[in-house]
Amino acid sequence: MRKVVQVAIKNGSVKSSTGSKEAPADPVGKSGRMFIMSLARGLDVLRAFRAGDSPLSNRELAKRTGLPKPTISRITYTLTEMGYLSYIEHYGCYELGGSAHVLSQVAKGSLEVLGSAMPAMGNLARASGCNVGLGGRDQLNMVYLMACQGPGLVGLRLDVGARVPVISSAMGRAYIAAGSDVERERLVGLLKGSRGSSAKQVDWVVEHARRDLATYGFCVSLGEWHADINGIAAPVICPALGGLYILNCGGPAYLLPHNKLMHEVGPVLLRCAQAICSAIGAADHPRVPTADEGLPEKKVPTRALSTTRRRAARPLDLP
Numbered sequence: 001m002r003k004v005v006q007v008a009i010k011n012g013s014v015k016s017s018t019g020s021k022e023a024p025a026d027p028v029g030k031s032g033r034m035f036i037m038s039l040a041r042g043l044d045v046l047r048a049f050r051a052g053d054s055p056l057s058n059r060e061l062a063k064r065t066g067l068p069k070p071t072i073s074r075i076t077y078t079l080t081e082m083g084y085l086s087y088i089e090h091y092g093c094y095e096l097g098g099s100a101h102v103l104s105q106v107a108k109g110s111l112e113v114l115g116s117a118m119p120a121m122g123n124l125a126r127a128s129g130c131n132v133g134l135g136g137r138d139q140l141n142m143v144y145l146m147a148c149q150g151p152g153l154v155g156l157r158l159d160v161g162a163r164v165p166v167i168s169s170a171m172g173r174a175y176i177a178a179g180s181d182v183e184r185e186r187l188v189g190l191l192k193g194s195r196g197s198s199a200k201q202v203d204w205v206v207e208h209a210r211r212d213l214a215t216y217g218f219c220v221s222l223g224e225w226h227a228d229i230n231g232i233a234a235p236v237i238c239p240a241l242g243g244l245y246i247l248n249c250g251g252p253a254y255l256l257p258h259n260k261l262m263h264e265v266g267p268v269l270l271r272c273a274q275a276i277c278s279a280i281g282a283a284d285h286p287r288v289p290t291a292d293e294g295l296p297e298k299k300v301p302t303r304a305l306s307t308t309r310r311r312a313a314r315p316l317d318l319p
Contacts, residue, residue, distance in 0.1 A: 130251030
């Protein structure tokens with residue numbers, strides 16, 4: 001009997017029928033004489049608000065940021081006076097205020113160029129039957145900026161604003177591998193200093209992510225972010241936005257077993273990333289192996305194989 005896996009993202013947490021896993025709290029860098037700690041803490045409070053949230057109390061903000069409640073009280077008072085938060089007196093809670101919404105509209109306007117990626121993403125979602133997203137990094141998490149859902153009723157559901165950890169997700173690993181040496185070094189330092197990631201684990205992830213990107217043009221995560229979820233991701237570099245973005249396709253392991261992920265979804269993902277690069281005028285087009293060249297075999301950990309030896313869905317075709 002086929003195992004049904006339902007994974008959904010709400011308020012940055014992973015919830016599923018088989019368990020849950022949440023990305024660790026984002027660390028705040030503390031080095032350098034130019035670093036303003038009070039400003040960083042204020043931004044951490046704003047970052048704690050997520051799509052779909054109800055108003056948050058000081059207690060909930062303290063829990064999400066790891067800051068002491070007295071510090072949170074001073075920050076929320078200041079942000080309210082500046083218009084970045086609004087106080088809901090009846091509930092004793094806060095929500096984002098007018099000034100924050102103005103900033104969000106400015107940011108949204110700067111991302112409009114990514115709208116041209118939607119047709120190709122939609123094609124990939126329909127062809128794979130799985131979730132497709134385009135995201136960027138926020139400290140130790142990757143955040144979905146755009147998302148398309150496949151036609152299946154059961155599977156991975158990640159919407160705009162969803163967050164997945166850099167260290168274990170295909171999207172995060174593609175970001176590690178495709179980033180500049182300077183950015184990678186800084187990110188590795190943050191990962192090694194975070195909870196739940198040993199230096200040995202981080203080094204392993206970096207080594208394999210870089211090797212996968214150089215060999216295949218994409219990175220994979222086989223049951224490492226979530227035991228029943230496989231994913232694959234490729235970079236999209238957009239000079240117009242001054243940054244690196246990642247195209248991701250993920251779903252239940254029985255829909256995306258290892259062989260299908262590598263030999264069917266992988267080439268389609270690269271063609272989709274190439275189409276997005278052309279549409280938005282990106283700097284680098286992902287390399288797509290030719291039919292004669294094919295893709296080399298990838299060795300898969302035994303644990304990952306045990307979750308991916310399932311019946312594959314029909315072959316993929318992306319217009």
